Amino acid sequence: xxxxxxxxxxxxxxxxxxxxxxxxxxxxxxxxRADGCxxxxxxxxxxxxxxxxxxxxxxxxxxxxxVAVGFSAVRFDYYGTGDSGGNEGDDDLVDSWLxxxxxxxxxxREVGEQHVTLLGLRMGATLAARLAPELAPLxxxxxxxxxxxxxxxxREQYLLQRLTLRVVGAGEVPEGxxxxxxxxxxxxxxxxxxxxxxxxxGHVPTESPILVLTRAGDAPAPSVARLLDAPNVTHxxxxxxxxxxxxxxxxxxxxxxxxxxxxxxLSAVAPADxxxxxxxxxxxVLLQSSGGRSIAERAVRLGRNGLFGIVTEADDPKPxxxxxxxxxxxxHLGPSRQWVELARRWALHGVRSLRFDTRGLGDxxxxxxxxxxxxxxxxxxxxxxxxxxxxxxxxxxxxxLCSGAWVAAVAGARLRAxxxxxxxxxxxxxxxRSLDSxxxxxxxxxxxAFLQALNAVGVDVTLLLALEDLERLRLAAGAxxxxxxxxxxxxxxxxxxxxxxxxxxxxxxxxxxxxxxxxRHLNAVVLAALAPAAGRLLSGDAAAAHR
Numbered sequence: 001x002x003x004x005x006x007x008x009x010x011x012x013x014x015x016x017x018x019x020x021x022x023x024x025x026x027x028x029x030x031x032x033r034a035d036g037c038x039x040x041x042x043x044x045x046x047x048x049x050x051x052x053x054x055x056x057x058x059x060x061x062x063x064x065x066x067v068a069v070g071f072s073a074v075r076f077d078y079y080g081t082g083d084s085g086g087n088e089g090d091d092d093l094v095d096s097w098l099x100x101x102x103x104x105x106x107x108x109r110e111v112g113e114q115h116v117t118l119l120g121l122r123m124g125a126t127l128a129a130r131l132a133p134e135l136a137p138l139x140x141x142x143x144x145x146x147x148x149x150x151x152x153x154x155r156e157q158y159l160l161q162r163l164t165l166r167v168v169g170a171g172e173v174p175e176g177x178x179x180x181x182x183x184x185x186x187x188x189x190x191x192x193x194x195x196x197x198x199x200x201x202g203h204v205p206t207e208s209p210i211l212v213l214t215r216a217g218d219a220p221a222p223s224v225a226r227l228l229d230a231p232n233v234t235h236x237x238x239x240x241x242x243x244x245x246x247x248x249x250x251x252x253x254x255x256x257x258x259x260x261x262x263x264x265x266l267s268a269v270a271p272a273d274x275x276x277x278x279x280x281x282x283x284x285v286l287l288q289s290s291g292g293r294s295i296a297e298r299a300v301r302l303g304r305n306g307l308f309g310i311v312t313e314a315d316d317p318k319p320x321x322x323x324x325x326x327x328x329x330x331x332h333l334g335p336s337r338q339w340v341e342l343a344r345r346w347a348l349h350g351v352r353s354l355r356f357d358t359r360g361l362g363d364x365x366x367x368x369x370x371x372x373x374x375x376x377x378x379x380x381x382x383x384x385x386x387x388x389x390x391x392x393x394x395x396x397x398x399x400x401l402c403s404g405a406w407v408a409a410v411a412g413a414r415l416r417a418x419x420x421x422x423x424x425x426x427x428x429x430x431x432x433r434s435l436d437s438x439x440x441x442x443x444x445x446x447x448x449a450f451l452q453a454l455n456a457v458g459v460d461v462t463l464l465l466a467l468e469d470l471e472r473l474r475l476a477a478g479a480x481x482x483x484x485x486x487x488x489x490x491x492x493x494x495x496x497x498x499x500x501x502x503x504x505x506x507x508x509x510x511x512x513x514x515x516x517x518x519x520r521h522l523n524a525v526v527l528a529a530l531a532p533a534a535g536r537l538l539s540g541d542a543a544a545a546h547r
Contacts, residue, residue, distance in 0.1 A: 014064070016299035016308070016363070018285035019076070021103040024096070025285040027083035028076030028104060029363065031063040037274040039070040040115030040139050041108040042266065045101055045124035049157055050181035051245050052081065055121055056331065056362065058244060058254035065259055069267045070274060072113065076104050082333060083297070083310060083340060085287060091188035094196065098131050105135050112277045115139035117266060122245065123147045126198050133199075138208045140269055142262060143198075145213060145241050148221040150196035154178060154185065164510060173512045182336050184512045198223045201230035209269045213238040213258065236261050250329030287312075287344060295347045302356060303384030308332070308363040309356030311389055312343035318350035320418075320529060321390040322397050325382055325404035325411075327508075328373045331362025335401060335509040335518075342519060346526055354389050358382075373403045374432030382411035394418050397529060399522065401509070402426065409450065412459050419460035419495075421525055423518065424469045424507050428476065447477040451485055455495040462498045462525050464518065466505040473499075 013034045018025040032038065044059055046052045063073035079096035080086035086096060101118070108116045117140040120128035125146035132141050147153045157180035164181060173179045176187035185193065200223070204210060209232055214220045216237040220228065228235045240255040284298035294315045302309050310332065324339040326332065332355040333340055343353040357364035358381045359371055371377035382398065390396045396417040400408025405425035412420035428450040454461050465473065474482065486497050500521055505514040 013067075014363075015281045016283060016310075017281045018297075019103050019107045019282075021079060021084070021096075022099050024079055024085035025287065026076055026079065026085075026100045026103050027285075028074050029060075029063070030072070030074055030279060030281055031067045032072040032277075032279060033067055033070070036276045036278065037070070038072040038113060038277045039270050039272070039274050040117060041072040041074065041113040042066050042117045042119050043101070043104050043108060044073060044075045045118065045120035045128045046075070046077070047122035047124050047245070048078075048081070048153075049183050050160075050249060051122050053182060053331075053333075054245055054247070054249040054252035055254070056249075057252070058259065059121070060363070061254065061256075062259045062262065065263050066266070069263055071117075071266065071270070072108075072277065072279070074104055074108070076100065081337070085285075087341075088183050088337070089186050091186055092192075093186070093189045094192040097127060101127060101131050102135065111279050112275070114275060115271060117142065117270070119144065119262070121145060123150070123153055123196075126150065126196060129199050129204055130196060132205050132208070133203065136205045136208065138205055139271075140266060141205065141208050141210045142266070143210065143212045143227075144258075144262070145215060145238055145245075146198050146224060148198050148223040149194075151194035154180075154190055154193055157181060161510070177512070179512050181510065198227065201227050201233070204230065206230070206232055208232065210234070211236065211262070211265050213261070215241045234265065236265075248329075293348060293350075295344060300354075300389065302388045303381075305359060305381070305384070306365050307356050307358065307381060307385060309354050309385060309389075310343075311352065311354050312347050313352040314347050314350050316350065317347075317352045318530065319391045319395045320351050320397070320526075321386070321395055322346065322351060322353040322399060322526060323382065323386045323390075323408075324353065324355045325398060325400035325408045326358075326361075327402040327404050329361075330401075330404075332357050336515050338509070338515060338519065342522060342526075345523070349527060349530060351526060351530065352389065354385055356381075356385050372432070374406055374427065374429075378407045379410045379414065382407050383415055386411070386415060386417070397421065397526065399423070400425070402507070406432075409454060409461070413454050413457055416457050417459055419462065419525075419529065420454065421462045421464060421522065423464045423509075424466055424505070425463065426469060426472060445476065447473055448481050448485060451497060455485070455497065457495070459495040460497075461495060462500065464500050464502060464505075464521050466507050466514075467501060467503055469507060470499070470501045 014029050014031045017030055018027050047055055059075055063075050066073045077084040078100045080088045080093050118128045118138055119142035121144045125143040129143055158178055161179050161181050178185040178190045211234050213236050216239040238258045243253045287295045297310055297312050300309045300311055339355040358378050360367040386396050393415045397419045398408035398412045399421040401423045405422035408420050428447040429445040502517050504517045
């Protein structure tokens with residue numbers, strides 16, 4: 001069925017799951033028909049880094065469209081990425097990515113799928129092509145805009161990061177590491193990735209039909225052109241790839257004609273017969289055990305709108321829950337996967353945490369129109385999420401970034417939460433974003449009034465601000481008024497305010513050093529909340545002790 005005619009009311013039944021990936025769990029989404037019938041399973045290998053985030057809606061739409069013509073499909077995160085296990089700093093990361101692909105294919109075959117197709121986008125296509133001979137026989141192989149060489153990909157991503165940064169300084173990245181948008185490659189990883197190349201026609205499965213999609217209007221790279229000469233290869237052009245991959249993820253747009261072409265091709269080459277496949281879908285996973293404490297994650301649906309979230313907790317959680325709220329266009333992973341890493345770190349201390357997608361974002365249900373960036377609807381999403389997983393408002397800390405910080409503050413005041421941590425908040429009007437005709441803050445967008453409302457209901461506030469955002473705050477509020485608001489409160493019921501400037505933090509948390517600095521400060525805030533002697537959310541002594 002053409003993707004252009006697809007609607008969310010189709011027969012697709014999607015479920016989050018974890019697959020055993022040789023000792024480290026691989027997170028994925030299984031898309032299947034409600035009756036369990038399948039013409040075969042399509043394993044979708046995503047791109048890397050920022051391209052993975054940008055293509056998320058496209059790959060979700062593709063999986064759903066495949067189900068509409070009788071297939072099952074799995075979207076997944078490689079080891080050390082997304083919600084899968086592992087860390088980006090591991091030296092054997094590239095081999096672990098290949099192992100993740102193998103684990104998903106093994107899962108498909110173990111549950112009885114008779115026809116498995118491997119489909120990859122960009123570096124996902126290159127990795128899939130490299131691994132395809134070992135995974136044969138395959139029903140088909142689809143290489144969508146494959147990267148000819150890993151070295152070119154690393155160089156492109158490094159240059160893109162340099163062009164994107166607004167904060168650049170010496171010594172920000174560990175020696176030998178390569179910083180890219182959304183992450184960082186250890187030296188061994190970058191060198192291994194540089195050696196990955198698209199295989200030649202003689203090194204791909206000759207018994208499988210292969211579809212190669214190249215960028216419309218561009219001559220294929222020589223290695224791709226040589227691959228097109230293989231007799232079992234069909235070549236199509238994919239329009240709009242730059243609009244999908246070479247823009248910020250918030251601006252990414254996928255072309256339905258490309259998805260339609262992939263679906264039509266696979267529908268034509270796949271066997272028409274269907275089998276009923278009983279697919280186990282484990283919705284929780286044991287991540288690790290450390291110091292006698294087991295850390296687990298579970299997928300949850302939140303509130304009446306069924307928002308998607310992941311809870312990370314120990315087997316003996318303490319009564320403290322952190323709720324992460326993203327910037328408007330970012331889904332539940334947080335900036336550079338920050339929320340995933342922090343959630344797992346804090347679980348070792350007994351902190352429960354929740355990362356989730358708001359309405360119409362990431363893997364939450366579709367909506368006809370996404371809520372506005374500063375809206376009561378997003379506040380309701382945050383409140384619904386917190387009330388679903390927490391043990392009372394006095395044990396909730398909201399952490400929000402940019403527009404998500406505004407949501408965190410308003411939700412925190414409504415819930416009378418224990419505290420809120422607001423990272424790089426810009427706008428302070430309680431009714432939402434408030435600008436004049438020139439794009440400047442209105443006079444009634446008063447940070448003091450906004451923060452006093454939190455103080456009045458006993459919510460402790462920590463502002464973590466890049467220097468540019470701190471200057472914006474001082475101009476809007478006035479330095480004297482800020483100092484008075486930070487003074488110790490006379491009434492024990494009042495909330496405290498702490499303002500922490502972070503000189504290496506870019507507004508979008510793009511740099512490695514900014515990410516690490518933010519993590520240290522967030523770690524101090526949350527662990528201080530666990531300290532028995534901490535009378536406030538953040539005390540200087542408690543924070544220093546945990547840095």
